[in-house]
Amino acid sequence: MFVRIATESAAPRPNSLRDLGMTSETNALVSLIEFSYKKGTEIYGEKEPAEYVYQVKSGAVRSYKLLSDGRRQIGAFHLTGDIFGLANGSEHRFTAEAIVDTTVRIVRRQSLEIVAESDAMVARNLLSMTTRNLQHAEDHMLLLGRKTSLERVAAFLLEMDKRLTAAGVMALPMSRRDIADYLGLTLETVSRALSRLHELGVLGFIGNTQRQIVLLDRHQLASLDLQP
Amino acid sequence: MFVRIATESAAPRPNSLRDLGMTSETNALVSLIEFSYKKGTEIYGEKEPAEYVYQVKSGAVRSYKLLSDGRRQIGAFHLTGDIFGLANGSEHRFTAEAIVDTTVRIVRRQSLEIVAESDAMVARNLLSMTTRNLQHAEDHMLLLGRKTSLERVAAFLLEMDKRLTAAGVMALPMSRRDIADYLGLTLETVSRALSRLHELGVLGFIGNTQRQIVLLDRHQLASLDLQP
DNA sequence: CGGGGGCTTGAGGCCACTCAACGATAGTGG
DNA sequence: CCACTATCGTTGAGTGGCCTCAAGCCCCCG
Incomplete structure (x- = not known):
């Protein structure tokens, strides 16, 4: 070890x-x-x-x-x-x-x-x-217990954004499966939610790996989460 | 207040x-x-x-x-x-x-x-x-994040059993809706799970209110939960 | 005794899961 | 350097578990 x-x-x-x-x-x-x-x-x-x-x-x-x-x-x-x-x-x-x-x-x-x-x-x-x-x-x-898949993924992105964004781009170290197991979803559902956020113009991918993400509209992302 | x-x-x-x-x-x-x-x-x-x-x-x-x-x-x-x-x-x-x-x-x-x-x-x-x-x-x-409805209800009953069973009967103070909101389910799903456990002979109801429960088979209940 | 809240049960729908195929990438060894 | 393979991610089709909506019963409480 x-x-x-x-x-x-x-x-x-x-x-x-x-x-x-x-x-x-x-x-x-x-x-x-x-x-x-x-x-x-x-x-x-x-x-x-x-x-x-x-x-x-x-x-x-x-x-x-x-x-x-x-x-x-x-x-x-x-x-x-x-x-x-x-x-x-x-x-x-x-x-x-x-x-x-x-x-x-x-x-x-x-x-x-x-x-x-x-x-x-x-x-x-x-x-x-x-x-x-x-x-x-x-x-x-x-x-x-209570959030939808889109809300969970939005919350995840906002959390990671706070913790590891450098120079506007977020380099996620973890796989879709890790994200899924963190959010109580399957990896396919996470992938679909990210695609959906991409279509909505909320985020963009950088490079040919899918783990570098740039948040284009934090405000909209926050409205998709839903804390209070 | x-x-x-x-x-x-x-x-x-x-x-x-x-x-x-x-x-x-x-x-x-x-x-x-x-x-x-x-x-x-x-x-x-x-x-x-x-x-x-x-x-x-x-x-x-x-x-x-x-x-x-x-x-x-x-x-x-x-x-x-x-x-x-x-x-x-x-x-x-x-x-x-x-x-x-x-x-x-x-x-x-x-x-x-x-x-x-x-x-x-x-x-x-x-x-x-x-x-x-x-x-x-x-x-x-x-x-x-990861348990099924039946597993959640079984886990809930075992938790409450440890905390408030007196004389073999568990008198739940909370409603089905409270249980549901604790377990991340709806009250109907909780009710169905309890009915199912009743059919399986795992538990019985006492009195005419549905909040007094006696656990008949803790071993089977534990096997329906699933910790490790 | 009437009203209302709590619980159960059924019917149907939907969101997330399952299963599957495919493309892309990175690591491996010839 | 280039197959070869394993891993990762995306996307589609179909299923299923839980949710939604609804009806009805019972009990409590005013």
Whole structure:
């Protein structure tokens, strides 16, 4: 599973995983290590003991649950900068896989807990991160329970737009199947919805791969979603 | 909205809301007050400032989100003993309504936060409660995204069985419509699924209302759900 | 006792799923 | 360098599970 190991570069750039666990004095307690995973490999499995907390340095990760017959529900995508695997509890509740070649930083969960015990700010950060995850799950329940396929795809595009658009174009790392399993649809339905949005002039495709999307009309897209 | 006000009875019985915020010394800081809500009334609304945290003393509560066209997704039912409204963040993310006549205990959110600042155990309890809520939401995403109607209803019955069965019979406080909006279905589909489970001999109805259910075959019900 | 809300059941329709074919692309090995 | 293959995405045709609409029953409650 672990493809490459490298100690972190010496330059102490600020980053959220460091921010989460470290005031300057306790800094030395927690070491940040990097790991790389090839496309498609598992980072950890559901029910495995949660030994580490992860932050995406580059690449993308999917967290999912499986039913015994293979139906899959992706709970979240983790993109550059995101922290995941924070399974407060001894076991992971999702399986995490690299969607593309991915490098992560890790810290031992235990060392975080020890620091949190004495540092109220660290404890607050843990809580606010968990709360953010909870809020995402709550919004996603509404999507999965009550939205139409077009609304789901529109919501997905708006979410990704906020998180990974660079220079006006959104380079999706995940496949149609991943999107479908995130939105509770089939890949064909996702494809049809994207084609429909293309016809409507809401989005355009760039290049010959279908994973680079440019949003032409965010306003119309937002009206196709429907939050309140 | 507030129907009746009563100060808590003097006898200091242990209860989780107290456990959450209190070590014996700080006890006096946080006062527990009771409020009662008539069936169908709102306890708080989505986007309202979250001033209080609640615990159900008796009755039942639904937490839900609405889309602008009226589609509703219930995120959770809160039954006797449950703590809710812990919206770590300044605004509530759900609307909460009393399903039946309900009495709750409340504490100011702010007083909890102050205590948490100095008491690591309280902080840990806040985090573990939020984590429990997150876990529930994660499981519910799998249900909403990937399970069939029969699997959803079976899962619902098993969940309620764990939480409110007394003397072998489960007295559901919520209507078919509430169940449907919790499971991402229509009330007719819920009704049909229950009828089907009745035909299969998995459950029986008691009395002339349809809300008292006795589970006759939990094993078969569990096999109709499907977690792993 | 009349009215209304909650529940069940049936008939029909629709949206998303299933199954299938096809084109395009990227990776593989001769 | 070029088949060869596997993977990914799109699109069409047909099906089916859940939704919609409707009727009727029962119970509660005024």
